[in-house]
Every structure is written in structure tokens, then in C-alpha cells.
Amino acid sequence: MKMNLVLELQDIPGQLVSVLSPISSLGTNLVTVIHKREDKNERGLIPVQITLEGEQNNLNAVISKLNEMQITILEVDGVILREKLTTILIGHVIDTNVKDTMDKINGLTGVSIVDFEVKLAGELESSAKLVVESDFGMKKKVLNKIQEIALEKNFLVVSEV
Amino acid sequence: MGFGAVGKGVAEAILLKNDFIKENYGFELNIVAVADSSGSAISKEGLDLKSLLEIKSKTGKVSNYPVYGTDIKDMDVLDNVEYDCLVEATPTNIETGEPAKSLTIKAFNDKKNVVTSNKGHLALFFKELMDESQKNNVQFKFEASVGGAMPIINFAEETLSSTDIESIIGILNGTTNYILSRMTSEGSSYENTLEESQQLGIAETDPTQDVEGIDAACKTVILANIILGIPCTYKDVYVEGISKITSESIELALKEGYLIKLIAEVSKNALEVSPRLVKKNSPYAVDGTLNMATLKTDLADEVTVIGKGAGSLETASAMLTDIINIYK
Ligand SMILES: NC(=O)c1ccc[n+]([C@@H]2O[C@H](COP(=O)([O-])OP(=O)(O)OC[C@H]3O[C@@H](n4cnc5c(N)ncnc54)[C@H](OP(=O)(O)O)[C@@H]3O)[C@@H](O)[C@H]2O)c1
Numbered sequence: 001m002k003m004n005l006v007l008e009l010q011d012i013p014g015q016l017v018s019v020l021s022p023i024s025s026l027g028t029n030l031v032t033v034i035h036k037r038e039d040k041n042e043r044g045l046i047p048v049q050i051t052l053e054g055e056q057n058n059l060n061a062v063i064s065k066l067n068e069m070q071i072t073i074l075e076v077d078g079v080i081l082r083e084k085l086t087t088i089l090i091g092h093v094i095d096t097n098v099k100d101t102m103d104k105i106n107g108l109t110g111v112s113i114v115d116f117e118v119k120l121a122g123e124l125e126s127s128a129k130l131v132v133e134s135d136f137g138m139k140k141k142v143l144n145k146i147q148e149i150a151l152e153k154n155f156l157v158v159s160e161v
Numbered sequence: 162m163g164f165g166a167v168g169k170g171v172a173e174a175i176l177l178k179n180d181f182i183k184e185n186y187g188f189e190l191n192i193v194a195v196a197d198s199s200g201s202a203i204s205k206e207g208l209d210l211k212s213l214l215e216i217k218s219k220t221g222k223v224s225n226y227p228v229y230g231t232d233i234k235d236m237d238v239l240d241n242v243e244y245d246c247l248v249e250a251t252p253t254n255i256e257t258g259e260p261a262k263s264l265t266i267k268a269f270n271d272k273k274n275v276v277t278s279n280k281g282h283l284a285l286f287f288k289e290l291m292d293e294s295q296k297n298n299v300q301f302k303f304e305a306s307v308g309g310a311m312p313i314i315n316f317a318e319e320t321l322s323s324t325d326i327e328s329i330i331g332i333l334n335g336t337t338n339y340i341l342s343r344m345t346s347e348g349s350s351y352e353n354t355l356e357e358s359q360q361l362g363i364a365e366t367d368p369t370q371d372v373e374g375i376d377a378a379c380k381t382v383i384l385a386n387i388i389l390g391i392p393c394t395y396k397d398v399y400v401e402g403i404s405k406i407t408s409e410s411i412e413l414a415l416k417e418g419y420l421i422k423l424i425a426e427v428s429k430n431a432l433e434v435s436p437r438l439v440k441k442n443s444p445y446a447v448d449g450t451l452n453m454a455t456l457k458t459d460l461a462d463e464v465t466v467i468g469k470g471a472g473s474l475e476t477a478s479a480m481l482t483d484i485i486n487i488y489k
Contacts (some may be wrong), residue, residue, distance in 0.1 A: 038442050042416030086417045086438060088410045117416075119409035127410035131417060156405050158414070160438045161330060161424055161445060 002031065003052050003059045006075035007066070011037065011046045019071060020050075026061045028054030043115065047074060072133070083139045084114075085132045087146055091155035093118055093128040104149055110135035111142055162238065162264055163250035164197040164223055167278045167305070170477030171248055172210045178481060186489040194242040200224030200232040203242050235260055239267055246487065248480060249277040255375055255395065258282030265290060269297045276483040278305035278476055284379035284395040287386045302483035303387075307380040308333060308452040310475035311468030315482065317388045317456060324458035326388055328428035331454030332447065333380040335470035336364045336371035337403050337423040341436075342448040345411050345420060351404060363450060373402035374423060374434040381425045381432055388456075393432060401435040414438055420446055 009015050020030060031051040040046045052059060066073055073081055093101070102113055115131035134142050143159060150157045164172075175190050183189050191207040199222040202208055208229065216225050224230040233241050247268040251261050262282040268275050275294070277283075282290060283306060294301035304314045308331075317326055332338050336358065343354045355372065358364035370376045378398040385391040403423050414421050419438040422445055426433045439445035444465040447453045452470030455463050469475040 039418065039440075041418045086414075086419060088414050088421070088438065090405055090407060090410050115417075117413060119413060121407040121409045125407070127407050127413055129413035129417065156401065156436070158406075158410065158421055158436045158438055160419070161422075161426075161443075 001053070001056060001059070003054075003062075004049065004075070004077050005052070005063075005066075005073060006047050006049050008045050008072040008074055009048045010044050011035070011040055012044065016048065019066070019069070022065050022069070023052065023062050026054075026065060027058040028052045028062055080136045083134050083136055085134065085139050085142050086160060087130050087132075087143070088158040089128040089130060089146075089150065089155040090158065091125065091150075091153065093126045093153075093155065094120070096153040096155075101149055101153070105130075105132060105142065105145060108134070108138070108142060108145060110138055162196050162247065162260075163252070164195050164217055165250065165252075166473045167250040167476045167480070168195070168197075168248075169214060169217065170473035170475075171250065171480055172214055174474055174477040174481050176210050182485060186485055188488050190484065193244050194238055195223050195226075196234065196238045197223050198234075200230065200234055201238045202226035202229045203231060203233065203238065204229040205243055236263060236267055239264065239271065244273060246274045246276060246484060248484070249275060249279055250480075251279060253279055253281040253370070253376075253379070255281045255284065255370070255379065258285045262286055262290070265301075266293050269293045269299055269301070272297055272299055274300040274302075274487050276302045276305075276480050276487070278303070278309075278480055280306040280376070280379040280383060283386075284382040287382065287394065288392060291386075300487050302487065303383065304483050305476045305479035307383050308454065308466075308468060309335075309470040309472060310478050311452045311454070311466055311470060312479075313384070313454055313456075313466055314387055315486070316466060321456065321458060321461065321464065324460040326456050326458050328426070328457045329384050329388065329454050330424060330426050330428075330445075330457075332422055332445065332452055333425045333434075333454070333470070334371055334374075334377040334423055335450035335452055336368065337374075337377070338447070338452070338470075339363050339450045340372070341403060341406065341411070341421055341423065344406070344408055345415070346448075348408050348412065350408050351406055372404050374400040375402075377423060377425045377434040381427050381434055384425075384427045384454075385432055389427060389429070391427075391429065391432070397432055399431075399433045399435070403436055406436055415441075 034049040036047040111134040114133045118126050118128045120126045194203040202223045258281045261279040265275050340354050378400045381398050385393050418441050421436050422439050424437040453467040455465045
């Protein structure tokens with residue numbers, strides 16, 4: 001049987017091979033690989049779609065192996081596992097206790113901040129980029145949480161369309 | 162009524178297209194009165210549009226039109242001329258909707274059709290205006306009021322008539338799209354970019370209506386009412402402009418593959434104008450003064466339109482299309 005996976009990988013030579021070699025040793029065949037380079041982000045991560053063929057047991061073993069290797073699996077057979085949410089916060093991000101802001105978001109179950117970067121603009125105002133990964137279905141909850149914090153700390157939230 | 166950028170554009174468009182309209186649709190347009198804030202020119206035989214444009218550009222007043230120039234103003238103009246259709250392009254007023262509202266209702270009561278590019282009165286009194294036009298059994302068209310030359314209202318109603326439109330998400334203000342696009346390409350600050358746009362004549366001396374999202378919010382109200390059938394007015398829209406957007410925030414968004422755009426969202430769940438993140442390669446990634454809108458439909462999935470949201474002839478083109486649709 002066949003299985004489609006969308007992984008998130010570094011777009012550097014060798015990265016794909018290091019992921020694929022354990023796969024082939026688990027008795028599955030690689031059918032196709034599609035790099036979605038148009039969706040590359042600044043951290044050099046791109047979604048890579050791979051199609052595998054093999055026995056159900058072996059396919060399951062591949063998933064376990066990838067989890068063990070800490071590779072982010074975005075989708076299995078079209079089912080989204082992990083969702084990513086990017087937001088930009090504008091305001092007194094630093095002065096209003098960054099740690100508290102991050103703790104509040106990380107405190108949600110199945111949610112983790114994968115990237116946080118602050119840039120100062122002028123004296124006090126700053127802009128922050130916040131990338132959050134969450135279990136499927138949590139996106140709305142995460143956004144609500146961010147908006148709640150923003151209301152309290154007077155940030156402008158720029159969220160995805 | 163109104164002989165500024167759009168009003169003059171309509172005159173130019175008619176000069177260019179009258180023969181074409183006659184050939185293809187079998188009627189001719191005759192402009193029997195034109196008014197600006199100072200007065201009017203009224204002639205039941207029809208005004209010469211070329212000299213009218215010349216006089217307006219030389220003296221600033223249509224009342225200087227030879228013989229037929231008068232100091233008759235506002236509502237009185239409508240009482241002093243026999244006409245079929247009011248073409249209304251007076252300034253947008255988001256406090257009272259005037260003078261557009263009174264002019265329009267008077268025309269309806271006199272059983273005249275109205276074509277407008279204005280959005281203030283529509284954003285404040287949509288239902289009242291629609292009710293009045295229906296009560297008087299006249300046509301009321303306002304394609305130009307949303308997105309200038311970008312087809313959207315007629316497009317949704319006529320071209321997508323088999324589908325149910327669930328939401329519209331788009332960029333409905335060209336000035337802010339220009340400012341954000343320049344901030345993105347140049348890495349410049351909001352203040353400097355606004356100043357540059359003012360020098361280029363893209364942003365107005367008082368840019369409030371554009372940069373604070375007011376203009377886009379008016380268009381949100383119009384689309385919500387006419388396309389999605391959501392009864393609402395200006396006060397129902399959550400509005401956040403672009404004046405807080407920093408070059409740093411744009412830079413951070415770019416790192417994740419996003420652009421920041423002033424997005425209008427029109428759906429049962431949200432009536433909102435706010436800066437949002439859009440994917441770099443998505444249909445939302447249009448630059449400069451362009452407008453765009455993605456209509457989410459039940460049968461046709463997503464359909465996107467892009468076009469010039471402003472400009473004299475461009476906006477006039479939408480008004481002329483409305484006129485043709487009424488009389489063809
Ligand atoms: N510009 C665009 O690209 C664009 C695009 C889409 C929609 N619109 C809408 O179209 C409308 C017109 O825009 P515009 O750019 O042409 O504005 P504009 O250049 O400021 O022109 C407004 C015109 O209205 C006249 N006016 C003011 N009060 C009047 C009154 N009481 N009676 C009769 N005329 C009056 C002005 O007279 P004076 O000449 O004496 O000042 C001027 O001729 C606005 O509602 C705007 O929001 C504009």
C-alpha cells in the first residue's frame with residue numbers, strides 16, 4: 001500500500017538522504033519526492049512531500065522512526081498532524097515581560113513556540129515574529145490566546161489570512 | 162454631480178466611447194447638466210464635453226461654461242433639468258453621507274436611475290438607499306464604489322450567478338497597498354513612505370481615510386450587503402489601519418515567507434479590515450496600487466479578481482459599464 005507524507009526539512013543537500021536511508025532500510029520503497037521550494041521560509045525549512053510504498057507495519061515503522069529522528073511530519077495521507085501559525089506582534093513586546101508572553105502560549109497543551117524573534121523599532125516599540133506549532137485543530141485556540149495576550153498588553157496582532 | 166477626478170473621467174470616457182456605445186448598444190449619451198461645488202452648467206440640448214473639460218481645468222469652475230453656466234447648486238440642479246440618470250461622484254463623506262445621500266434620494270423620488278462611485282452614503286445608509294430605489298422602481302448601481310475598475314459587484318452578481326458566495330477576502334485600498342509594497346521593497350519606514358506617496362499624489366494630503374482603513378471598511382460594508390446579503394453599516398466593521406506597521410515587522414514577516422497587506426475580510430463570521438500576513442506566492446501578493454479580491458464560492462471554489470482600484474478613467478470605466486447595463 002501507499003502512504004503520502006509531508007515532512008518539514010532543511011533545504012540543504014544531504015538532508016533528504018539522511019531521512020530517506022532509514023526509510024529504505026525499513027522495507028518500504030520511495031515512489032516520489034516533491035520539494036515545495038516556493039514555500040521555503042527564512043530558517044531554510046521547506047515542505048517535502050514523499051510517497052512511500054510498503055506493508056502497513058513497515059509504513060508505521062517509518063512514522064515511528066521519523067518521530068524518533070525529530071522530523072516534523074506535517075501531513076499523513078492528506079491528514080494534517082501539526083499546524084503552524086505565524087503572527088507578528090507590534091507594541092511594547094519587550095517591556096511587557098516576554099517570558100510571560102511565551103509561557104502563556106507554551107502553556108497550552110500540544111502547543112509549542114518554534115521561533116520567536118524581536119526587532120526594536122525606535123525607543124520602546126518593537127516588532128516580534130512568533131511561530132507556533134500545534135496539534136491539528138488547535139490553531140484557532142492559539143490565535144485566541146495570542147489575541148487575549150495582545151489585548152492585555154496592547155499589541156497589534158498581524159495574523160495570517 | 163461632482164466634476165473632480167472621477168466626474169471628469171466620466172466625461173472623457175463618454176467622449177471616447179459614445180460612438181462605440183451607439184454602435185453596440187443602440188443608444189447615445191447626452192450630458193445635460195454638470196455640477197461641481199461652485200455651480201453648474203445646464204443645457205437640455207447637451208453640453209460640449211470637450212469645452213467643459215477645458216473650462217474646468219482652466220478656471221476650476223463649471224459655472225464658467227459659456228451661456229449655460231449658472232450658479233445653481235446641489236439639489237436645485239436636479240430640479241432645473243430634464244434627465245434620465247444621475248451620475249454621482251461627489252466626495253465621500255463618512256460622517257453624514259452628504260451631499261450624495263440627499264441627491265440620490267431626490268433622484269429616486271423623481272424616478273431617475275442613479276450610478277455612483279461614492280461609498281460614504283452606502284456605508285452608512287445602505288438599506289435605506291436600496292429600499293428607496295426599489296420603492297421608486299429605479300435602478301441604483303455602484304460598481305465603481307468598490308475597487309474602481311476591478312470588477313466585483315457585477316462580476317459576483319452576473320458572472321458567478323450560479324454560485325453561493327461565502328466570503329470575500331481582498332485588498333480594497335490602493336494607497337495603503339502602495340505604501341506597504343514600497344515599505345517591503347525599500348525597507349523604508351511608514352512615515353517616509355507615506356510622505357513619498359503624498360508627493361507622488363498617490364496618498365492624499367489628509368491620508369486618514371486610506372491609512373486608517375476607513376475607505377476599505379466602507380467597501381467592506383458595500384460588499385457585505387450587496388454580495389453576501391449581510392445587513393450592516395460602517396459601525397459593524399472592526400477597523401485597524403496600517404499606521405502602526407513598522408519596517409521591522411515587514412522584515413520579520415518576510416523571513417517566514419509572508420507579506421503584510423491591509424486585508425478586508427467579508428463573511429458571516431467577520432467584517433474586518435486589518436493588516437494581515439499573506440503568503441508571498443499567493444493571489445494576495447499583488448503590489449503597487451492594485452486591488453484584488455478572492456471570492457470563496459460553493460461551486461467554483463475560489464475566484465480571484467485583480468484590477469486598478471483608482472484613477473480617473475479607470476473608475477469612470479466602471480460607471481460607464483453601469484450606465485450601459487441600465488440602458489442597453
Ligand atoms: N479618485 C478615484 O480614483 C476614485 C475611485 C473610486 C471611487 N471614488 C469616489 O468617487 C467620488 C469622487 O472622487 P474624486 O476623486 O473625483 O473626488 P474629487 O476629485 O475631490 O471630486 C469631487 C467633486 O465633487 C464636487 N463637489 C463637492 N461638493 C459638491 C456638491 N455639493 N455638489 C456638486 N458637486 C460637489 C467637487 O467640486 P469642486 O471641483 O468645485 O471641488 C469635485 O468636482 C468620491 O466619493 C470617491 O470616494 C474615487
